[in-house]
Amino acid sequence: xxxxxxxxxxxxxxxxxxxxxxxxxxxxxxxxxxxxxxxxxxxxxxxxxxxxxxxxxxxxxxxxxxxxxxxxxxxxxxxxxxxxxxxxxxxxxxxxxxxxxxxxxxxxxxxxxxxxxxxxxxxxxxxxxxxxxxxxxxxxxxxxxxxxxxxxxxxxxxxxxxxxxxxxxxxxxxxxxxxxxxxxxxxxxxxxxxxxxxxxxxxxxxxxxxxxxxxxxxxxxxxxxxxxxxxxxxxxxxxxxxxxxxxxxxxxxxxxxxxxxxxxxxxxxxxxxxxxxxxxxxxxxxxxxxxxxxxxxxxxxxxxxxxxxxxxxxxxxxxxxxxxxxxxxxxxxxxxxxxxxxxxxxxxxxxxxxxxxxxxxxxxxxxxxxxxxxxxxxxxxxxxxxxxxxxxxxxxxxxxxxxxxxxxxxxxxxxxxxxxxxxxxxxxxxxxxxxxxxxxxxxxxxxxxxxxxxxxxxxxxxxxxxxxxxxxxx
Numbered sequence: 001x002x003x004x005x006x007x008x009x010x011x012x013x014x015x016x017x018x019x020x021x022x023x024x025x026x027x028x029x030x031x032x033x034x035x036x037x038x039x040x041x042x043x044x045x046x047x048x049x050x051x052x053x054x055x056x057x058x059x060x061x062x063x064x065x066x067x068x069x070x071x072x073x074x075x076x077x078x079x080x081x082x083x084x085x086x087x088x089x090x091x092x093x094x095x096x097x098x099x100x101x102x103x104x105x106x107x108x109x110x111x112x113x114x115x116x117x118x119x120x121x122x123x124x125x126x127x128x129x130x131x132x133x134x135x136x137x138x139x140x141x142x143x144x145x146x147x148x149x150x151x152x153x154x155x156x157x158x159x160x161x162x163x164x165x166x167x168x169x170x171x172x173x174x175x176x177x178x179x180x181x182x183x184x185x186x187x188x189x190x191x192x193x194x195x196x197x198x199x200x201x202x203x204x205x206x207x208x209x210x211x212x213x214x215x216x217x218x219x220x221x222x223x224x225x226x227x228x229x230x231x232x233x234x235x236x237x238x239x240x241x242x243x244x245x246x247x248x249x250x251x252x253x254x255x256x257x258x259x260x261x262x263x264x265x266x267x268x269x270x271x272x273x274x275x276x277x278x279x280x281x282x283x284x285x286x287x288x289x290x291x292x293x294x295x296x297x298x299x300x301x302x303x304x305x306x307x308x309x310x311x312x313x314x315x316x317x318x319x320x321x322x323x324x325x326x327x328x329x330x331x332x333x334x335x336x337x338x339x340x341x342x343x344x345x346x347x348x349x350x351x352x353x354x355x356x357x358x359x360x361x362x363x364x365x366x367x368x369x370x371x372x373x374x375x376x377x378x379x380x381x382x383x384x385x386x387x388x389x390x391x392x393x394x395x396x397x398x399x400x401x402x403x404x405x406x407x408x409x410x411x412x413x414x415x416x417x418x419x420x421x422x423x424x425x426x427x428x429x430x431x432x433x434x435x436x437x438x439x440x441x442x443x444x445x446x447x448x449x450x451x452x453x454x455x456x457x458x459x460x461x462x463x464x465x466x467x468x469x470x471x472x473x474x
């Protein structure tokens with residue numbers, strides 16, 4: 001039997017708010033000193049009352065609108081009861097019956113993935129297990145941090161699709177400014193529900209937790225698909241359970257039998273009022289939406305006609321994309337878009353990455369980068385000189401003309417000077433000369449390279465090629 005994988009994702013993202021979800025404590029889940037951002041509310045002391053963080057609610061609604069969701073006019077919070085050392089109240093305030101957002105979708109690669117709901121809850125604390133110790137420590141800094149949970153319908157059918165979906169979602173969160181969604185820092189976590197069915201029948205669902213990187217999402221799902229397929233092919237049954245991902249061994253491991261909703265004994269949160277949203281409130285939130293990644297891709301392709309690789313760089317690196325648009329505004333010529341983008345995603349991006357590590361600032365104003373592109377387009381500087389000029393511009397913030405003058409990189413356009421260099425190159429490379437005369441055009445490119453190398457990239461490329469052909473044919 002051919003078994004078809006069916007995959008649904010649950011994605012948690014810590015929201016980027018100043019304070020926690022139900023108290024005024026600082027929202028900083030990365031605080032290294034344990035138990036400093038805590039108060040009686042987020043540590044679950046008797047008699048305290050929670051207060052809803054309005055900014056967190058707005059951020060979830062904006063996310064729902066960006067994902068084509070229906071925004072609930074009426075919503076409320078529920079208690080999810082379970083007992084765990086890092087859950088100080090012994091219950092979590094979440095949303096089960098009336099989430100903020102429902103019935104949305106996100107398109108990836110032409111496939112529409114339905115989103116069942118997006119709801120708001122509070123995060124738990126964090127357990128610390130000292131090496132060699134027979135005890136664990138609890139840090140409540142993260143307890144009560146606003147946590148957005150998104151659940152998809154089981155519309156995905158491969159590990160690759162799941163990874164692409166999670167990556168696109170992270171990008172949307174960042175464009176919206178609702179979460180930094182850094183998986184390495186635990187700000188975004190992915191859980192996958194996987195089943196293998198035959199024909200139209202779905203199989204038994206298994207959940208994988210602890211997927212804390214995009215690689216883990218892809219590899220964890222791939223492993224689980226193969227594990228379930230082997231069980232089914234050997235006549236065994238797949239057990240509904242929760243499994244964890246062991247990144248060291250690249251395997252999933254059983255953790256516990258999967259809980260059902262009734263196991264959590266959900267009931268309405270008695271200490272929080274229900275929420276009501278007017279059409280005006282939702283419309284105002286919709287107006288705050290920025291240009292999202294999918295529209296940005298479409299617009300860059302239409303307006304600039306640049307390669308898909310460059311568009312993806314500008315979409316993922318939003319600041320660089322905005323800088324590119326400022327440069328294009330200075331250039332005023334769509335025909336120069338590819339040239340400008342090529343230097344940005346190769347040379348400039350490399351310099352930016354080095355500067356980021358070193359903590360250096362970016363000094364090249366868009367006007368000067370546009371001048372730099374025009375110099376290349378007019379053939380006034382070679383590709384070799386261009387790299388040197390850009391590096392100096394990046395270090396000093398000077399305009400390209402000033403760099404060229406100060407570094408003695410002015411292009412050689414004197415015909416006699418170029419011809420003298422050509423004569424030297426021809427005399428030293430007779431084999432290449434003979435190859436060219438036998439019809440090998442690649443020999444010409446070699447000789448041009450030798451001339452440019454000898455002139456330290458300063459010889460005018462057009463003049464070099466013209467003069468070189470004249471000498472070789474003469």
